[in-house]
Amino acid sequence: MRIGRVIGTIVATRKDEKLVGSKLMVTQPLNIDLMPKGDPIIAVDTVGAGIGELVAYTTGTASRIGARKMDAPIDAAIVGIIDEIDINKALLDKS
Amino acid sequence: MRIGRVIGTIVATRKDEKLVGSKLMVTQPLNIDLMPKGDPIIAVDTVGAGIGELVAYTTGTASRIGARKMDAPIDAAIVGIIDEIDINKALLDKS
Amino acid sequence: MRIGRVIGTIVATRKDEKLVGSKLMVTQPLNIDLMPKGDPIIAVDTVGAGIGELVAYTTGTASRIGARKMDAPIDAAIVGIIDEIDINKALLDKS
Amino acid sequence: MRIGRVIGTIVATRKDEKLVGSKLMVTQPLNIDLMPKGDPIIAVDTVGAGIGELVAYTTGTASRIGARKMDAPIDAAIVGIIDEIDINKALLDKS
Amino acid sequence: MRIGRVIGTIVATRKDEKLVGSKLMVTQPLNIDLMPKGDPIIAVDTVGAGIGELVAYTTGTASRIGARKMDAPIDAAIVGIIDEIDINKALLDKS
Numbered sequence: 001m002r003i004g005r006v007i008g009t010i011v012a013t014r015k016d017e018k019l020v021g022s023k024l025m026v027t028q029p030l031n032i033d034l035m036p037k038g039d040p041i042i043a044v045d046t047v048g049a050g051i052g053e054l055v056a057y058t059t060g061t062a063s064r065i066g067a068r069k070m071d072a073p074i075d076a077a078i079v080g081i082i083d084e085i086d087i088n089k090a091l092l093d094k095s
Numbered sequence: 096m097r098i099g100r101v102i103g104t105i106v107a108t109r110k111d112e113k114l115v116g117s118k119l120m121v122t123q124p125l126n127i128d129l130m131p132k133g134d135p136i137i138a139v140d141t142v143g144a145g146i147g148e149l150v151a152y153t154t155g156t157a158s159r160i161g162a163r164k165m166d167a168p169i170d171a172a173i174v175g176i177i178d179e180i181d182i183n184k185a186l187l188d189k190s
Numbered sequence: 191m192r193i194g195r196v197i198g199t200i201v202a203t204r205k206d207e208k209l210v211g212s213k214l215m216v217t218q219p220l221n222i223d224l225m226p227k228g229d230p231i232i233a234v235d236t237v238g239a240g241i242g243e244l245v246a247y248t249t250g251t252a253s254r255i256g257a258r259k260m261d262a263p264i265d266a267a268i269v270g271i272i273d274e275i276d277i278n279k280a281l282l283d284k285s
Numbered sequence: 286m287r288i289g290r291v292i293g294t295i296v297a298t299r300k301d302e303k304l305v306g307s308k309l310m311v312t313q314p315l316n317i318d319l320m321p322k323g324d325p326i327i328a329v330d331t332v333g334a335g336i337g338e339l340v341a342y343t344t345g346t347a348s349r350i351g352a353r354k355m356d357a358p359i360d361a362a363i364v365g366i367i368d369e370i371d372i373n374k375a376l377l378d379k380s
Numbered sequence: 381m382r383i384g385r386v387i388g389t390i391v392a393t394r395k396d397e398k399l400v401g402s403k404l405m406v407t408q409p410l411n412i413d414l415m416p417k418g419d420p421i422i423a424v425d426t427v428g429a430g431i432g433e434l435v436a437y438t439t440g441t442a443s444r445i446g447a448r449k450m451d452a453p454i455d456a457a458i459v460g461i462i463d464e465i466d467i468n469k470a471l472l473d474k475s
Contacts, residue, residue, distance in 0.1 A: 001309075001327040001361060003295075008182035010098075012151060014142050015175030016161050024096070024151070024175075026182055028127070031324045032313070036187045038324075039126045039133075042096040042151050046358075047299050052186050056297060056309070056327050058360045060155055060345055066301050066358030073141075073161030073174040075153045076096060079358040080300030080309075087293035087311055091337050092321045103277035105193075107246060109237050110270035111256050119191070119246070119270075121277055123222070131282045134221045134228075137191040137246050147281050155250055168236075168256030168269040170248045171191060198467035200383075202436060204427050205460030206446050214381070214436070214460075216467055218412070226472045229411045229418075232381040232436050242471050250440055263426075263446030263459040265438045266381060286404070286422040286456060288390075316419045317408070323419075331453075332394050341392060341404070341422050343455045345440055351396050351453030364453040365395030365404075372388035372406055376432050377416045 001056040001079065003030045006049050010042060018072035025049060025078060027057055032087065043076040044069075056080040096151040096174065098125045101144050105137060113167035120144060120173060122152055127182065138171040139164075151175040191246040191269065193220045196239050200232060208262035215239060215268060217247055222277065233266040234259075246270040286341040286364065288315045291334050295327060303357035310334060310363060312342055317372065328361040329354075341365040381436040381459065383410045386429050390422060398452035405429060405458060407437055412467065423456040424449075436460040 008026035023045040031037040055078045063077035103121035118140040126132040150173045158172035198216035213235040221227040236256045245268045253267035293311035308330040316322040340363045348362035388406035403425040411417040435458045443457035
């Protein structure tokens with residue numbers, strides 16, 4: 001999984017019928033300082049994530065597993081809401 | 096899914112026979128400001144996307160699912176036409 | 191699929207036996223201006239692509255599907271020869 | 286696999302139920318000098334890796350195989366603890 | 381496949397038991413000039429590649445196919461030893 005923040009939603013009237021009923025959230029990947037890095041993805045929400053929340057999201061087949069929709073064209077899904085991240089940055093200094 | 100814009104088409108007379116009948120659209124990935132970022136991909140259209148439209152596209156196995164062609168060499172597909180994106184960029188400032 | 195140009199071949203005497211008989215082409219990914227971008231890949235040719243030709247290639251499982259060799263260690267395949275690309279670059283300017 | 290260092294943990298109360306019981310470790314990808322490169326991922330620990338340890342981690346389907354949880358939304362897993370890396374950098378100079 | 385050079389080995393006493401018996405080689409991705417580019421990966425050797433050799437390696441499911449170990453957490457494998465690369469760089473200049 002990657003760390004991301006939910007920053008918005010999209011509306012798509014014409015879409016694959018297997019996506020109907022899935023909440024499509026614009027999710028921004030974050031770096032180790034929880035700052036934006038890279039381009040936003042559209043992930044299916046599977047855990048009731050709200051706008052602004054810090055989340056863990058998957059890509060690929062894991063996303064269809066998370067969404068319980070193996071027959072839907074889903075390649076990214078939010079599978080956890082992060083309450084707390086405990087990182088020891090000092091560990092990055094040792095080679 | 097990623098956000099992209101359909102910017103063109105390709106013609107390929109000699110191609111895998113399983114691709115015959117699929118509309119191959121040149122699709123430009125976009126960043127959070129909906130500006131071009133990265134290199135274009137060739138995605139199979141599954142929702143009737145037109146040139147210039149803002150779309151959501153998948154990569155990998157999800158694309159064959161979207162195209163309903165599990166036996167075709169497809170690794171990218173347009174699965175939704177985006178009517179509206181609602182992003183709160185202020186959320187990107189909180190670490 | 192991605193857009194690439196076939197720029198060479200490799201010879202590998204010792205290789206996975208399932209690759210025997212497959213033509214391994216060095217393929218350079220191209221950007222929107224059809225100029226080199228990123229590092230070359232080795233793709234299995236499935237459509238009779240010649241050196242110098244502009245091609246569409248897949249990555250991942252789609253490549254084994256294209257090669258009709260699901261049991262071979264193939265992760266990239268040329269699945270179409272591009273006769274013509276029609277791109278409207280002006281579309282990239284609208285945000 | 287890629288080389289990484291375990292630098293932390295996350296707490297996620299609301300998450301996919303298939304992730305319950307999996308240890309989610311924040312893992313930093315490393316470059317050839319074992320220095321941080323790229324953004325951290327959240328990997329499921331399958332080998333008892335501790336904070337600060339140098340590890341080998343997989344991405345994609347290999348991760349669900351490593352975790353022995355094919356039905357869980359897992360796309361990254363720690364599958365080995367690296368005791369020793371023996372690299373001959375002089376080899377990088379020959380073209 | 382990508383082009384790489386085998387530059388070392390790793391020792392991992394604690395690892396997924398399905399990896400026991402697999403030779404884990406540190407492999408450096410190379411660019412078109414066969415110079416290092418990007419970060420090293422750990423690939424399972426399936427063809428008897430030695431330190432310093434130029435190789436073709438796969439990523440993803442193709443790697444488990446190459447290793448003949450579909451139930452092992454493998455996401456990269458060396459599947460060929462490159463004897464010769466024949467590239468026509470002049471082809472890169474035509475747009």
